[in-house]
Amino acid sequence: MTIKNIAVLTSGGDAPGMNAAIRAVVLAAHHYALPTIGFFSGYNGLIEASSTLLTPASVNGIIHRGGTILKSARCPAMLTEQGLKSAAATLRKEQIDALIVIGGDGSFNGLLALNKYWSGAIIGIPGTIDNDIDGTDFTIGFSTAVNTGIEAIDKIRDTAEAFERIFIVEVMGRRSGHITFNVGIASAAEQILSFENFSQADEQEKLSHLAKEIKQAQHNRHASYIIVIAENLWPGGAVQLAKQLKQTANIDCTACILGYIQRGGSPVAKDRILATKMGVAAVQALIAGKNNVMIGERNNQLLTVPLDVAVQHKEKVSESLVSAQESILALTAQ
Numbered sequence: 001m002t003i004k005n006i007a008v009l010t011s012g013g014d015a016p017g018m019n020a021a022i023r024a025v026v027l028a029a030h031h032y033a034l035p036t037i038g039f040f041s042g043y044n045g046l047i048e049a050s051s052t053l054l055t056p057a058s059v060n061g062i063i064h065r066g067g068t069i070l071k072s073a074r075c076p077a078m079l080t081e082q083g084l085k086s087a088a089a090t091l092r093k094e095q096i097d098a099l100i101v102i103g104g105d106g107s108f109n110g111l112l113a114l115n116k117y118w119s120g121a122i123i124g125i126p127g128t129i130d131n132d133i134d135g136t137d138f139t140i141g142f143s144t145a146v147n148t149g150i151e152a153i154d155k156i157r158d159t160a161e162a163f164e165r166i167f168i169v170e171v172m173g174r175r176s177g178h179i180t181f182n183v184g185i186a187s188a189a190e191q192i193l194s195f196e197n198f199s200q201a202d203e204q205e206k207l208s209h210l211a212k213e214i215k216q217a218q219h220n221r222h223a224s225y226i227i228v229i230a231e232n233l234w235p236g237g238a239v240q241l242a243k244q245l246k247q248t249a250n251i252d253c254t255a256c257i258l259g260y261i262q263r264g265g266s267p268v269a270k271d272r273i274l275a276t277k278m279g280v281a282a283v284q285a286l287i288a289g290k291n292n293v294m295i296g297e298r299n300n301q302l303l304t305v306p307l308d309v310a311v312q313h314k315e316k317v318s319e320s321l322v323s324a325q326e327s328i329l330a331l332t333a334q
């Protein structure tokens with residue numbers, strides 16, 4: 001199929017670097033003399049036919065900005081036949097031949113579903129802070145989110161150290177532990193609790209283990225103690241864990257939920273560069289006749305991955321990282 005008109009949208013949780021990816025798509029498309037339409041607010045823009053022509057001027061001065069100039073949304077209508085048909089109708093009306101979606105697994109599933117009602121080419125660019133997409137070492141936004149988490153914990157550490165206090169810091173990541181483990185290791189957390197080393201069946205055992213570790217550390221060191229915990233892991237989250245440590249072992253902890261500060265902010269160099277490489281590669285992949293794929297990067301090499309493979313959630317946090325934390329780095333009671 002000859003590509004004449006490209007569309008791009010950002011969908012799902014915004015991630016730092018999405019703007020850099022939009023810019024790269026628009027500039028690459030312009031280089032190959034292809035007009036680019038940007039749809040607003042994720043798939044809602046397709047359903048409601050809300051779009052704008054994107055030119056090199058429209059993407060000037062956005063590479064350093066967090067969020068997304070196209071806005072984003074989660075779009076439950078894409079789970080319905082009616083929503084998918086409306087989205088497909090807009091694409092046909094606008095004579096779009098190829099759609100590039102920058103987002104995470106939910107967005108890619110939307111793209112796969114849309115493909116049943118629309119025959120244009122589809123390409124995904126992995127944009128999510130969670131890094132929970134298969135077939136790529138990193139997703140756009142992950143590095144910035146990790147750096148933001150580290151910066152925040154470095155600051156919390158100052159107070160924790162001054163008061164010899166225990167903090168439980170909850171980080172985002174949906175149901176994956178990439179942010180948790182990377183932030184935990186890089187901020188020298190005394191404990192990391194994530195999907196890779198905790199299951200809810202072991203709650204009581206983990207609770208008494210933690211209480212023992214904390215008491216021992218307080219007794220030996222008189223220092224700060226930081227537990228980094230993944231969201232959606234502990235029943236009731238960090239706040240509940242703090243309550244349980246108080247109730248069962250009389251340990252005072254401060255729960256701190258980092259939440260959305262991890263999703264915002266100016267993208268770090270790594271995300272800007274990854275997003276730029278992926279945006280250019282997405283347009284080139286379309287021109288080369290590729291369809292139904294995501295742009296990924298493995299060992300610094302760009303590649304394409306079938307979209308249905310990218311959403312399988314088979315790739316976990318590297319075992320070496322988990323075992324280094326568990327067996328060497330975590331503070332253990334002597």
Ligand code: F6P
Binds near residue numbers: 013130172231263
């Ligand atoms: O996928 C990105 C993310 O920020 C996750 O880390 C988090 O669980 C989720 O989105 C929150 O999504 P929402 O803002 O839609 O509640």
